[in-house]
Amino acid sequence: MLQLENLSVRYGSFRALNDVSLHADEGELVVLLGANGAGKSSIFLTVSGLNKPAGGAIRLKGKEIGGMKPSKIVRSGVVHCPEGRKLFPKMSVMKNLTLGAYVYSRDQVGVRRSLEEVFELFPILRDKRYEAAGSLSGGQQQMVAIGRALMGRPKILLLDEPSLGLAPLVVKQVLDVVKKINENGTTVLLAEQNAFAALKIAHRAYVIEGGRIVMEGESDTLLHDENVRKAYIGA
Amino acid sequence: MSSIDLFFQQILNGLTLGSVYGLVALGLTLVYGILHVPNFSHGALYMVGAFVAFFLIVDLGINYWVAMIGAAAVVAILGVLSERLVFTPLRHAPPIHDKIAAIGVLLFLEAVIMAIWGAEFRRMPAPYTEMLSIGNVAAPAQRWLIIAGALLLMAALHLFLKKTIAGSTISALAQNREGASLVGIDASRVAMLTFAISGALAAVAAVLFAPINLVYPAMGHLVIMKAFVIIILGGMGSVPGAILGGMIIGFAESFGAFYISTDYKDIIAFVLLVVILSFRPNGLFTQGER
Ligand SMILES: Nc1ncnc2c1ncn2[C@@H]1O[C@H](COP(=O)(O)OP(=O)(O)O)[C@@H](O)[C@H]1O
Ligand SMILES: [Mg+2]
Numbered sequence: 353m354l355q356l357e358n359l360s361v362r363y364g365s366f367r368a369l370n371d372v373s374l375h376a377d378e379g380e381l382v383v384l385l386g387a388n389g390a391g392k393s394s395i396f397l398t399v400s401g402l403n404k405p406a407g408g409a410i411r412l413k414g415k416e417i418g419g420m421k422p423s424k425i426v427r428s429g430v431v432h433c434p435e436g437r438k439l440f441p442k443m444s445v446m447k448n449l450t451l452g453a454y455v456y457s458r459d460q461v462g463v464r465r466s467l468e469e470v471f472e473l474f475p476i477l478r479d480k481r482y483e484a485a486g487s488l489s490g491g492q493q494q495m496v497a498i499g500r501a502l503m504g505r506p507k508i509l510l511l512d513e514p515s516l517g518l519a520p521l522v523v524k525q526v527l528d529v530v531k532k533i534n535e536n537g538t539t540v541l542l543a544e545q546n547a548f549a550a551l552k553i554a555h556r557a558y559v560i561e562g563g564r565i566v567m568e569g570e571s572d573t574l575l576h577d578e579n580v581r582k583a584y585i586g587a
Numbered sequence: 588m589s590s591i592d593l594f595f596q597q598i599l600n601g602l603t604l605g606s607v608y609g610l611v612a613l614g615l616t617l618v619y620g621i622l623h624v625p626n627f628s629h630g631a632l633y634m635v636g637a638f639v640a641f642f643l644i645v646d647l648g649i650n651y652w653v654a655m656i657g658a659a660a661v662v663a664i665l666g667v668l669s670e671r672l673v674f675t676p677l678r679h680a681p682p683i684h685d686k687i688a689a690i691g692v693l694l695f696l697e698a699v700i701m702a703i704w705g706a707e708f709r710r711m712p713a714p715y716t717e718m719l720s721i722g723n724v725a726a727p728a729q730r731w732l733i734i735a736g737a738l739l740l741m742a743a744l745h746l747f748l749k750k751t752i753a754g755s756t757i758s759a760l761a762q763n764r765e766g767a768s769l770v771g772i773d774a775s776r777v778a779m780l781t782f783a784i785s786g787a788l789a790a791v792a793a794v795l796f797a798p799i800n801l802v803y804p805a806m807g808h809l810v811i812m813k814a815f816v817i818i819i820l821g822g823m824g825s826v827p828g829a830i831l832g833g834m835i836i837g838f839a840e841s842f843g844a845f846y847i848s849t850d851y852k853d854i855i856a857f858v859l860l861v862v863i864l865s866f867r868p869n870g871l872f873t874q875g876e877r
Contacts, residue, residue, distance in 0.1 A: 402768060426771035438766030440759050451759055455771040457752045504770060 353378045353539045354399070354430070354508050359408035359418075361394050361563075368394045369563045371408070376508060376541050381534040383550040383571070384543045385584055386560035392543035393435050394563070396510045400432035401425040412508070427455050429507030435516060435543075437497040441486025445477055448485045448496050452503030463503070470499040473529060491522035498529065508539040515546050527553055547584035551575045559584075595724045597841045603730050603799075605837025606737030610792035611810055612817040612829040613744065614785030620761035620824030621781050624674055624685040628692035629789055630811025636662045636790025637797045637806060638700055641711050651714035655794040659787040665696075666786025667779045675775065700804050713798035733795045740791060741830055744784070748826065757781055761824055809853060816860045822870035831872065835859070 354376045361369040369391050376382040384392050397403040399410055401422035410418035417425055440448050449470060453463040471478040474495040480488060485496050494514050501509055511530060515523040523546060531553040534540045544550035551557055551571045559567040559580065567580070574580045611633055618626045636658045643654035673688045715728035748754040759767040760777045768774055793806075800806070817836055821828020836856045844852040863871060 400769060402765065421773070422768040423771040423773045426769070432769050434765060434769060438763045438769065440762040440766060442762055443755075443758065447755065451755060451767075451772075452770050454752070454756070500770065 431506035433501035452500030600841035601838035605834035609833025630807030
């Protein structure tokens with residue numbers, strides 16, 4: 353589904369990503385583990401077109417999408433739910449969600465159908481639909497962010513640290529929903545620092561350090577790997 | 588005239604001024620909201636709008652309303668051009684560069700107008716010259732026209748921003764630029780749309796106001812200064828703030844001119860700015876965010 357080959361990204365003269373190669377196959381839930389500053393967000397921002405790659409290839413179903421405009425990338429089915437959510441804080445939950453389907457606004461029937469699906473996934477959002485997104489709790493805002501991304505009809509969903517800053521119980525809820533979204537057929541690439549919880553729901557994982565992939569494997573393998581346990585699980 | 592009639596006259600004056608200032612400030616605040624550029628050239632766009640309409644009405648004998656649409660279209664295109672040719676290339680430059688460039692655009696437009704029409708003061712004929720009374724208040728039809736026209740346009744703009752998808756893209760970009768790009772909104776198209784609307788609003792304000800005022804190359808100076816006062820009061824980027832701020836300045840000027848002195852009319856806006864900012868440093872309508 354999505355394949356990165358030797359992707360490099362620079363901020364000025366600083367190389368944030370060095371020859372990153374990874375892939376997520378159709379139907380997979382793949383997790384990217386890495387400490388703060390490892391380069392997870394840089395990968396996502398480059399795939400979704402907000403950053404330009406300095407080298408390498410990004411392919412969606414074999415078609416090169418590296419360097420295209422974000423609006424075209426969204427249309428092609430790669431939807432990015434960013435770190436820090438990036439909601440429209442003064443707009444209602446409903447408005448945030450409908451704008452998520454911006455590229456499909458010609459198809460209002462489809463938009464309403466997606467909206468129902470999001471409300472089914474997050475029933476609390478239906479109750480809060482007329483409230484300003486910025487007034488919700490952190491967990492609810494994260495739900496709006498995920499919902500808004502789903503409205504963009506992702507073939508592959510890029511989820512950047514959805515559990516950041518949330519209480520442990522809410523983290524579990526959010527990750528359960530991520531798992532459900534994947535089970536419903538959407539390919540998911542998830543960045544997480546919560547290694548244990550993320551590996552529990554993922555099929556495969558990559559570990560990234562200093563802008564390089566340093567390890568990859570099945571979730572079960574990594575879950576029992578000595579180094580991973582020391583560095584990311586603390587057990 | 589009885590003092591109560593005079594009082595109503597001041598209300599009418601305040602509404603007239605507030606309408607014009609509000610329209611100009613709206614364009615300024617929309618552009619500020621998405622680009623964070625204080626567009627100093629906005630006053631020149633207002634002035635160009637008046638000249639284009641003047642040319643269409645006086646030299647070509649075109650109907651006032653058609654001339655207004657023509658002026659709005661020309662200034663909308665000028666706004667878009669300034670966005671494409673000047674502000675877009677400076678998007679990643681240090682912030683002072685846009686401000687200098689905006690002043691450059693202002694000087695350029697004024698010089699072009701001076702070169703074509705010279706510096707004289709001109710009078711634009713009013714489309715309706717009769718007096719019109721509503722209730723006890725009698726005023727030239729043009730004043731009623733300004734108020735009705737501006738209120739209608741403000742309502743239309745409000746509906747456009749709130750109810751249409753194209754309008755929502757402007758608010759979305761203002762509230763979160765990255766978020767807007769990630770849902771597939773094309774930031775440069777929204778910027779062009781915003782500059783077009785902003786320019787058209789300035790032109791319509793100028794064409795509404797010109798028949799009871801004068802047309803000359805420096806006519807935008809005071810208006811734009813006041814529009815800046817208004818958006819600082821109303822909160823940079825806030826649409827309701829621009830409308831309410833416009834009315835506050837309009838009323839303060841009209842009542843100030845009448846009950847204090849006409850000589851101080853143009854200072855009132857700035858005094859009000861100092862007073863309000865001493866109490867509410869972030870403006871009247873911001874809730875301490877951003
Ligand atoms: N806009 C930027 N300008 C300069 N450096 C950046 C920028 N964004 C990220 N970086 C740097 O790139 C590296 C990777 O950051 P990031 O991709 O955000 O990591 P992560 O998401 O894994 O925390 C870090 O060293 C960070 O400081
Ligand atoms: Mg990150």
